[in-house]
Amino acid sequence: MFIGNIDKENEIMNVARQAILQEKEYNKQTYKPTVLMEAEEKMKSADFSKNLYKPYDEVVFEGKLAIDLLYYKHLLGNLDESYSKDVQELLAQTYRNVKKIYEFVNIKPTIYGKDIDETILENSIDTVEKKLSVVLNETIDNLFYTLPPEKRMAKYSDQVIPMAKKLITENNDPEDSLKFSVKSCILEEVLTKIAFPGVNWLRVNHLAESEDFGLIFDQKELVNLVETFQTQVKKLSNYLAISV
Amino acid sequence: MSSIKKLFDSKILPQLENKKMEMKVYTEMTKIISAAYSHNVSSDESFCFKFNLPIVAVNNFYKILNLDPTEVGKAFKKDWGQVLTAMHKDSYYQILLLFIYYGITEKKEMFAKNALMILLLKIWNGRKSKFFKYCDKRIMKYVIGNMLTNRHLLSKYENPVALLRDYFTPSILKKYGPEVKKDIKKLQRLFEQTFARIFQIFAFNFRSNIRTGKKEAQGGLLPLYMKAREDGLHLSVPSTRRNAGDDTSVGYEEYSTTHNRDKIVTKTTDYIILNKSTKYPINFVSTINRKTNVSVKIIEQILDYINIQKNYDVVQNLIVLILSRCDIHTDSDICSKDFNKNIRKNIISSKNNDEINKIQRLLDFILDDFFKTKLKTRFNKYSNVHKIKIRNVIIYALEYNLFKVNCRGGN
Numbered sequence: 083m084f085i086g087n088i089d090k091e092n093e094i095m096n097v098a099r100q101a102i103l104q105e106k107e108y109n110k111q112t113y114k115p116t117v118l119m120e121a122e123e124k125m126k127s128a129d130f131s132k133n134l135y136k137p138y139d140e141v142v143f144e145g146k147l148a149i150d151l152l153y154y155k156h157l158l159g160n161l162d163e164s165y166s167k168d169v170q171e172l173l174a175q176t177y178r179n180v181k182k183i184y185e186f187v188n189i190k191p192t193i194y195g196k197d198i199d200e201t202i203l204e205n206s207i208d209t210v211e212k213k214l215s216v217v218l219n220e221t222i223d224n225l226f227y228t229l230p231p232e233k234r235m236a237k238y239s240d241q242v243i244p245m246a247k248k249l250i251t252e253n254n255d256p257e258d259s260l261k262f263s264v265k266s267c268i269l270e271e272v273l274t275k276i277a278f279p280g281v282n283w284l285r286v287n288h289l290a291e292s293e294d295f296g297l298i299f300d301q302k303e304l305v306n307l308v309e310t311f312q313t314q315v316k317k318l319s320n321y322l323a324i325s326v
Numbered sequence: 327m328s329s330i331k332k333l334f335d336s337k338i339l340p341q342l343e344n345k346k347m348e349m350k351v352y353t354e355m356t357k358i359i360s361a362a363y364s365h366n367v368s369s370d371e372s373f374c375f376k377f378n379l380p381i382v383a384v385n386n387f388y389k390i391l392n393l394d395p396t397e398v399g400k401a402f403k404k405d406w407g408q409v410l411t412a413m414h415k416d417s418y419y420q421i422l423l424l425f426i427y428y429g430i431t432e433k434k435e436m437f438a439k440n441a442l443m444i445l446l447l448k449i450w451n452g453r454k455s456k457f458f459k460y461c462d463k464r465i466m467k468y469v470i471g472n473m474l475t476n477r478h479l480l481s482k483y484e485n486p487v488a489l490l491r492d493y494f495t496p497s498i499l500k501k502y503g504p505e506v507k508k509d510i511k512k513l514q515r516l517f518e519q520t521f522a523r524i525f526q527i528f529a530f531n532f533r534s535n536i537r538t539g540k541k542e543a544q545g546g547l548l549p550l551y552m553k554a555r556e557d558g559l560h561l562s563v564p565s566t567r568r569n570a571g572d573d574t575s576v577g578y579e580e581y582s583t584t585h586n587r588d589k590i591v592t593k594t595t596d597y598i599i600l601n602k603s604t605k606y607p608i609n610f611v612s613t614i615n616r617k618t619n620v621s622v623k624i625i626e627q628i629l630d631y632i633n634i635q636k637n638y639d640v641v642q643n644l645i646v647l648i649l650s651r652c653d654i655h656t657d658s659d660i661c662s663k664d665f666n667k668n669i670r671k672n673i674i675s676s677k678n679n680d681e682i683n684k685i686q687r688l689l690d691f692i693l694d695d696f697f698k699t700k701l702k703t704r705f706n707k708y709s710n711v712h713k714i715k716i717r718n719v720i721i722y723a724l725e726y727n728l729f730k731v732n733c734r735g736g737n
Contacts, residue, residue, distance in 0.1 A: 137711045186619050188711040294707055298716060300621050 135285065136190040143181055143191045145200030150177070152214055153194070153276050157269075161325040169321050176314040180277045183307050186299075187289050194279040221275065226268050241267045262323050269319035269326065277311070329404040331510045333397070334424055341391050342428055348437070350390060351425070355440035358383050359491075362447055366487035368588055372470060373547065374461035375486050376454055377447045384444065387421050398424070406514050413452075413521065414514075419445055423513050430503050438503070439495050442520070446490045449524045457528040457548045464560035465551055471561060473550045480527070480547070494523060586656050587649050590732055595642040597731045598724075599635055606726070614722045618715040624701075628719050631696045644688050644724060648673060651681045661733035669725045674718055689717040 154173060161169060184191050193199055195217035202210055226234060242263040249259035274283055289295045290305050342348045358380040366375055388395050395417040402420050403410065413419065422445040429438025454461070474481045483489040502516040529543035543549050554560065598604075606629050615622050632641060652668045654660060676682050690705065693716060697705040708716065 135709060135711050137714055188715055294703070295712070297701065297703065298621065298624050298708070299619050299712070300615065303619065 134281075135188075138185050138188045139190050142200075143184060145203070146191045146193045147177060147181075148203060149193050149195075149198065149200065149214070150276050152210060153218065156211060156215055156218060157272075157322050158325060161321065165321055165324075169318070172314060172318055172321075176277075176311065176318060179307060179311050179314060183278075183286055183304070183311060186304050186307060187286055189282060189285060192279050192282060194276045218272070221272055222268060225271055226264075238264060238267050265323035265326055266316075266319045269322045270315055273315045273319055273322075277315070328510050329401040330424075330427075330513065333401040334427060334510070337393060338391060338424055338428065342432075347390070348434075351387060352437055352440065354383060354387070354390070355425070355437075355444060359440055359443050363487050363491070365588070366485050368591075369485075371461075371463045372466045373480060373486060374454070374458060374463045374466045376451050377486075379448055379451060380444065381418065384418050384421060387425075388417070393421070395420075405511060414517075416448075418448055419517065423517055426499075426516070427506060427510060427513055430499070430507050435499075438499055442495050442499060443491055445517075446494055446520065446524065449521055450486055450490060453524050453528050457546075458551065461551075462555070462560065465554050466547075467561040468559050469547065469550045469554050472559070473554060489527075494520070498523070587646075587654070590649065590654070590657065590660070590728070591642060591645045594645055594724075594728050594731045595638060598633055598641055598727050599638045601633065604629075604633060606723070610726060614719055617722070618718050620716060620719055625719055627700055628693075628696060628716075629723055631700065632692060632720060632723060637692055640688050640692055641724070644685060644720075645728065647681050647685050647688070648721075648724060648728075651676070651685070657732045660728050665729065666725070669721065673721055685721075686717065689720050692720065693717065 151173075158169060195214065198213065198217060202213060205213075229237065242260070245263040245266065246256075246259045249262065250256050277283075278286060286304075286308060289299075290301065290308050292301075295301055295304075342351065361380070362377050365378060369375055385395075387393075388398075398420050399415060399417060402414065406414060422441045425441035426438050426445070429435065429441060458466075470480055479493065480489065483493060498516065498520055502512065502519060505512040506516055527546060529546040529548040531544040531546075532541045533544055534540070535542045606626075611622055611625050611629070614620070614625050618625075620628075631637075648654075648669070652659075652665075652672045654665075654668070659665070673682070673685065690713070693705045693713075697703050705713065705716070
């Protein structure tokens with residue numbers, strides 16, 4: 083009886099689905115957009131920033147890598163030594179992946195931080211570390227401390243609350259869980275910015291979703307690389323959240 | 327009676343009066359001219375160009391007519407006197423002069439023109455070698471384009487073959503034909519004037535240089551070329567070698583390899599276009615996929631698309647530019663282990679120079695059409711950085727075919 087009802091329901095649903103599909107098909111065939119509507123549609127999908135980017139450059143990436151690792155050196159300053167090996171390995175994997183993404187989307191790598199470029203490496207280590215420390219502090223200020231509480235809430239609650247809940251259910255201290263989750267979320271954003279500064283991350287995400295890009299390139303491969311990067315950054319930010 | 331006339335009347339005229347024989351000789355001459363024409367047109371050597379001399383084909387005329395070159399030489403010697411230069415004694419010129427005489431006297435204009443044209447090829451080569459043993463086409467192009475007035479003869483003709491065929495051949499026959507018709511002895515005058523006219527193109531008005539004591543030409547291509555070379559003036563054109571302009575460091579042999587390069591171009595283009603069903607190995611396609619990230623499906627479609635007949639000229643020009651840019655002259659340059667590196671360095675990673683811009687325009691021409699017809703979209707929709715990757719698919723395909731055709735014989 084129960085099974086019989088489901089079959090009947092499925093049959094009705096199929097008939098309804100067919101009717102909807104036919105109507106859609108009919109609408110598609112009879113739909114004649116005006117020139118303005120067509121133009122609007124094209125404007126939506128137009129890639130206006132397509133020619134802003136320069137092609138990938140191996141030498142530039144090497145300079146970027148050197149400076150990015152100095153950022154990490156600063157962030158990992160207080161890391162418990164027992165995690166050191168794992169973090170180093172993860173960091174190496176992450177940057178192999180970052181390189182692949184830059185090569186894939188074929189854009190010139192850029193270095194994070196205002197007035198920071200590879201020439202900074204010509205200064206003494208102390209000077210470089212000081213400059214990078216200033217940049218990192220400013221970034222974290224802008225991402226969190228200078229924001230009013232309601233904006234912090236709006237920006238991070240979606241990520242922080244589920245993460246904190248999970249930690250609390252694992253018998254962790256509620257206050258520590260919340261602090262850890264906030265730090266982790268902010269650091270995730272910082273690490274993403276360091277790897278893909280400015281509009282680079284937006285560009286990568288745009289291409290991972292773009293239909294035009296997917297028509298020609300192995301978009302699935304790019305999506306895999308992006309997802310792997312996100313997972314790696316999440317793990318790294320967790321390690322850092324413990325030590326910062 | 328003139329010995330040449332006697333020989334002509336007894337041994338040549340009766341044979342050429344046979345229509346079949348006349349047609350055979352005429353066809354052979356046409357073939358020679360046609361080969362010289364296509365060789366010159368496909369070359370970009372400007373007036374530095376040197377023809378592949380049809381020595382064997384011309385000597386073959388003696389066999390066709392069952393003539394003894396020594397006998398012909400003796401007849402010329404008898405009429406023209408003892409004091410003759412090597413040029414006067416050259417059997418290549420002598421048989422052609424007899425054909426010119428036949429054409430003039432029998433009113434076979436095209437026959438005479440063809441014979442004179444073949445004669446001019448050798449005179450051109452001789453003068454070119456004398457005055458420009460090492461000729462830099464970039465300087466020559468500068469001279470032709472910038473140092474000659476529009477009324478100058480060389481400004482009016484694109485290349486040596488056009489100059490010889492369209493100017494010298496008709497004008498020499500018009501001027502000296504009537505007197506040769508009356509008197510066979512005037513063939514010598516026609517021959518020497520032909521030589522003098524070609525000579526004048528390269529150099530004339532010789533004067534002693536007070537400083538060096540040597541005689542130097544005041545007119546013609548030579549002084550202009552030397553002046554341009556001294557001032558470092560040249561046009562930037564696809565180079566046949568690196569460090570073009572440094573004449574002293576380059577051997578003459580290098581120029582003869584232009585012909586080899588033309589052969590590589592033709593062979594490879596023909597192979598690509600005539601083998602529509604060529605299947606590229608899976609590992610080759612996946613290598614391109616790994617290098618460019620273009621999907622395998624699109625790579626396969628592009629590889630198929632370049633094989634179509636209408637892309638013949640574009641593919642041919644692309645190969646010419648790739649070979650020139652990579653300084654490739656012979657098959658062994660392609661079969662060398664550095665070929666891949668060479669392509670990567672000089673084509674794929676190179677930018678902002680004339681040749682690369684030309685290559686890019688040609689690739690875009692193919693890809694515009696491919697995107698429009700096969701994908702129903704626009705190639706221009708894609709960013710420059712992505713266009714680079716898509717263009718590289720064709721570069722890799724051409725590299726693959728160059729190697730396959732010239733190193734593995736297309737197998």
